[in-house]
Amino acid sequence: QAVVTQEPSLTVSPGGTVTLTCGSSTGAVTSGHYPYWFQQRPGQVPRTLIWDTNNKHSWTPDRFSGSLLGGKAALTLSGAQPEDDADYYCFLAYSGGRVFGGGTKLTVL
Amino acid sequence: EVQLVESGGGLVEPGGSLRLSCAASGFPFSKAWMSWVRQAPGKGLEWVGRMKTKTDGGTADYAAIVEGRFTISRDDSKNTLYLQMNSLKTEDTAVYYCATGRCYGTSCYGTTDYWGQGTLVTVSS
Numbered sequence: 001q002a003v004v005t006q007e008p009s010l011t012v013s014p015g016g017t018v019t020l021t022c023g024s025s026t027g028a029v030t031s032g033h034y035p036y037w038f039q040q041r042p043g044q045v046p047r048t049l050i051w052d053t054n055n056k057h058s059w060t061p062d063r064f065s066g067s068l069l070g071g072k073a074a075l076t077l078s079g080a081q082p083e084d085d086a087d088y089y090c091f092l093a094y095s096g097g098r099v100f101g102g103g104t105k106l107t108v109l
Numbered sequence: 110e111v112q113l114v115e116s117g118g119g120l121v122e123p124g125g126s127l128r129l130s131c132a133a134s135g136f137p138f139s140k141a142w143m144s145w146v147r148q149a150p151g152k153g154l155e156w157v158g159r160m161k162t163k164t165d166g167g168t169a170d171y172a173a174i175v176e177g178r179f180t181i182s183r184d185d186s187k188n189t190l191y192l193q194m195n196s197l198k199t200e201d202t203a204v205y206y207c208a209t210g211r212c213y214g215t216s217c218y219g220t221t222d223y224w225g226q227g228t229l230v231t232v233s234s
Contacts (some may be wrong), residue, residue, distance in 0.1 A: 001173050002170075027145060034219075036219075036221060038154070038221075040154075045206070045225075045226055045227060046146075046154060046206070046224055047224070047226050048222045048223075048224075051211070051219055051222060052219075057222065079146045087153075089153060089154050090227070091154075091221065096170050097156065097171075097172060097173075098144075098156040098159070098220075098221075099156060099172055100146075100153060100155060100156055101153075102153050103153040103154070
């Protein structure tokens with residue numbers, strides 16, 4: 001089974017910009033992995049921010065964007081807000097299955 | 110409005126069985142692929158498996174760690190997804206979430222865009 005890797009933790013200042021990445025043990029992440037990004041605040045249900053690399057849901061704040069960067073999927077937060085302090089998970093598709101990354105704990109401080 | 114409501118969680122002994130249900134509303138359930146995701150206490154998200162529509166074959170795919178022990182099924186007449194869990198182990202203790210994709214009219218895509226609130230399964234003696 002493939003392993004999906006994320007930074008364990010990152011810190012960003014309020015109003016700052018940060019990029020979270022998502023790599024695959026099988027090689028470069030492509031659009032064919034249909035990358036998803038989820039946000040989970042403490043004690044809450046995960047919510048989907050980005051689907052299929054760079055598509056947003058109606059509830060996704062404009063300050064979040066998804067892309068492919070250097071062979072990885074990436075989630076960029078521009079203009080961090082205190083409410084963005086949360087865990088972020090990426091999710092990749094493989095033949096016959098799906099795999100979550102281990103998650104990135106983002107601290108806004 | 111998409112709603113997913115899981116039920117059936119509880120305390121079960123190692124080696125035991127449990128069946129979870131996910132009641133769906135607000136979208137064309139029979140057209141939607143569905144999935145189960147779990148989260149052990151204090152840990153990350155883990156994909157359990159997904160169920161295709163009957164039109165797409167009605168089959169399910171599973172994570173290796175649950176293959177052969179867990180079975181996903183659906184009853185489109187009841188708009189309900191199930192997760193039958195057998196030979197449970199202590200490491201199966203987690204909140205189990207039901208999830209589904211996005212629907213535009215009668216066409217649906219993805220399996221993890223909308224999530225239920227989850228149901229807790231505790232495997233312990």
